[in-house]
Amino acid sequence: MCGIVGYTGDEQAVPIIIEGLKRLEYRGYDSAGVAVVHDSALCVTKEVGKLGALAAALEKSPSVGATGIGHTRWATHGEPSRANAHPHHDCAKSFSLIHNGIIENYLEIKEELSRAGHEFVSETDTEVVVHLIEENYSGDLLQAMLATMKRLKGAYALAVVTAHEPDTIVAARCGSPLAIGFGDGFNMIASDASAMLGRTRRVAYIDELQAARIRPDECVICDIDGAEIEPEIKEVTLSLNDIEKGDHPHFMIKEIFEQPALIRDVLARRISPTSGEVDFSEARLDELGLEHVEKILIVACGTASHAGMVGKYYIENMARLPVDADVASEFRYRNPVVDEKTLVIAISQSGETADTLAAIKEARRRGAKALSLVNVEGSSIDRESDSRIYVYAGPEIAVASTKAYTAQLLSLLLFSLYLGRKRGTLDKRRCAELVDELMSIPEKIQWTLDNHDTLKACSKTFSDAPNFLYLGRNYNYPNALEGALKLKELSYIHAEGCGAGEMKHGPIALIDDKFPVVCLAPAGRVYEKMMSNIQEIKARHGVVVAIATEGDEEIARLCEHVIYVPATDEMISPLLTVVPLQLLAYYITTIKGLDVDQPRNLAKSVTVE
Numbered sequence: 001m002c003g004i005v006g007y008t009g010d011e012q013a014v015p016i017i018i019e020g021l022k023r024l025e026y027r028g029y030d031s032a033g034v035a036v037v038h039d040s041a042l043c044v045t046k047e048v049g050k051l052g053a054l055a056a057a058l059e060k061s062p063s064v065g066a067t068g069i070g071h072t073r074w075a076t077h078g079e080p081s082r083a084n085a086h087p088h089h090d091c092a093k094s095f096s097l098i099h100n101g102i103i104e105n106y107l108e109i110k111e112e113l114s115r116a117g118h119e120f121v122s123e124t125d126t127e128v129v130v131h132l133i134e135e136n137y138s139g140d141l142l143q144a145m146l147a148t149m150k151r152l153k154g155a156y157a158l159a160v161v162t163a164h165e166p167d168t169i170v171a172a173r174c175g176s177p178l179a180i181g182f183g184d185g186f187n188m189i190a191s192d193a194s195a196m197l198g199r200t201r202r203v204a205y206i207d208e209l210q211a212a213r214i215r216p217d218e219c220v221i222c223d224i225d226g227a228e229i230e231p232e233i234k235e236v237t238l239s240l241n242d243i244e245k246g247d248h249p250h251f252m253i254k255e256i257f258e259q260p261a262l263i264r265d266v267l268a269r270r271i272s273p274t275s276g277e278v279d280f281s282e283a284r285l286d287e288l289g290l291e292h293v294e295k296i297l298i299v300a301c302g303t304a305s306h307a308g309m310v311g312k313y314y315i316e317n318m319a320r321l322p323v324d325a326d327v328a329s330e331f332r333y334r335n336p337v338v339d340e341k342t343l344v345i346a347i348s349q350s351g352e353t354a355d356t357l358a359a360i361k362e363a364r365r366r367g368a369k370a371l372s373l374v375n376v377e378g379s380s381i382d383r384e385s386d387s388r389i390y391v392y393a394g395p396e397i398a399v400a401s402t403k404a405y406t407a408q409l410l411s412l413l414l415f416s417l418y419l420g421r422k423r424g425t426l427d428k429r430r431c432a433e434l435v436d437e438l439m440s441i442p443e444k445i446q447w448t449l450d451n452h453d454t455l456k457a458c459s460k461t462f463s464d465a466p467n468f469l470y471l472g473r474n475y476n477y478p479n480a481l482e483g484a485l486k487l488k489e490l491s492y493i494h495a496e497g498c499g500a501g502e503m504k505h506g507p508i509a510l511i512d513d514k515f516p517v518v519c520l521a522p523a524g525r526v527y528e529k530m531m532s533n534i535q536e537i538k539a540r541h542g543v544v545v546a547i548a549t550e551g552d553e554e555i556a557r558l559c560e561h562v563i564y565v566p567a568t569d570e571m572i573s574p575l576l577t578v579v580p581l582q583l584l585a586y587y588i589t590t591i592k593g594l595d596v597d598q599p600r601n602l603a604k605s606v607t608v609e
């Protein structure tokens, strides 16, 4: 939610800030703005809409200055409008501030400041912060920020510039990510390191309740009481290729096509070339005391929660431990039965999802150990966990998650094999059989990617359908939910996912001859059951799009639309059946002419509740 970039050095700040914001636009895109300090004055430009609108405005009327901050917004308080766009200013327009997060006690502060004569021009929670800085400023911006932080409740990454200190940016963090980039004669801040990549790879993260002052040749980090902290600078290894579209028309299709390579890479990291066993030594899982675990709880949101549901099936099956899979936003407000014999697994691509972060904090507070499955190293969830398994999907920029989901499924499957072997519930032969089959999955996904003419034809046929139903069973039930989520979030077509066995308990009433039902029916134990569901749909003149195993002619006799995936073990089949679901959502969305990478109302990293 919301992207932040700041630069102070000897080059023009605006092009550098816009370049950084482009890489952060996935975080929010309803408005954008920059503030630049020049000749002891602030120049602010803001536009409603995507970053392109701001870039065009700045081209028409350039802002000069070598120190500045920029923001791309995902609205929480106040509709997307110029007044609500960041940066916000104080009464005297001497300070400009940007914010990612939510200030929960803003109303109380606003009333107090209004009584003291401050005037507000936006509906945002953010505006109170810049007026507090104005109140607290007596010649030192960093001190003003520290005093301000003491008044704030909620989550924030903040950055502020002032006409009084022309080459200075002050930033602060509580609950929302913020990184500092160290350069030669310049320094930067950003919501994530990718925004600074073209400029510097030397990065340190600001920790909870810390603030930083950067100038071209100086960086001071301190805690909320002003005690200085030595930054822990790391070298970022990402390449620019990883975060650019290359020849692909959209990030989403690039990321879908990256899946074979990422699976190959994860298997190379996780399967010992000598023993053929799953190797998690890098993840230091021993620190979790796995031998004492009596119950596992998986928490996640959205797509990651669908991966969690598959993970429950994997771990129960392979390691014979009871597993609950819960959406983090519900878990945190229940009174869950969690203790020191519980292992909590948090799954998150970004590692910043506020509900998932709060859920593991709560579980740890109750004595559980936390293992995170994250894609972004150094993210808040990573740092909040006792151990971590990186899923190694690489940067995922399209708002809709695709390759990170596949990487989460793979890591969960490997973890279940590891746990099964450790607990003696999985024999070596079955484990080896599954590992062997996994080795063939990159090729099998590639086959699916290379053979999707039927899928493209289906996308054309159904792009005007107002509703879709997705059905799956057992390992493929969560994929039915995932397929429906992908379609609705991208194409705005209403779609529902349902366990196929539940269809007759309600959803069957929806079926008529205009209602497409996507049925996940790969070979396996529940294949016959899925065929019965398909018969029930056909008997009601429903239109079925089946996802089935290559060579299955029986299903082709029954359904007019069949999309094939190669044969595999049914446990592994979700890694294959999800690919046509991703492509179906992608093609339908492009046919409708909608923005695949940045669907309306969404943001990639949900750092607010």
Ligand code: F6R
Pocket: 301, 302, 303, 304, 305, 347, 348, 349, 350, 351, 352, 353, 356, 399, 400, 401, 402, 485, 486, 489, 604, 605, 606
């Ligand atoms: C959907 C999607 C979201 C995320 C969810 C959790 O395509 O991307 O549902 O899966 O917001 O995000 P992370 O995994 O970053 O915690």
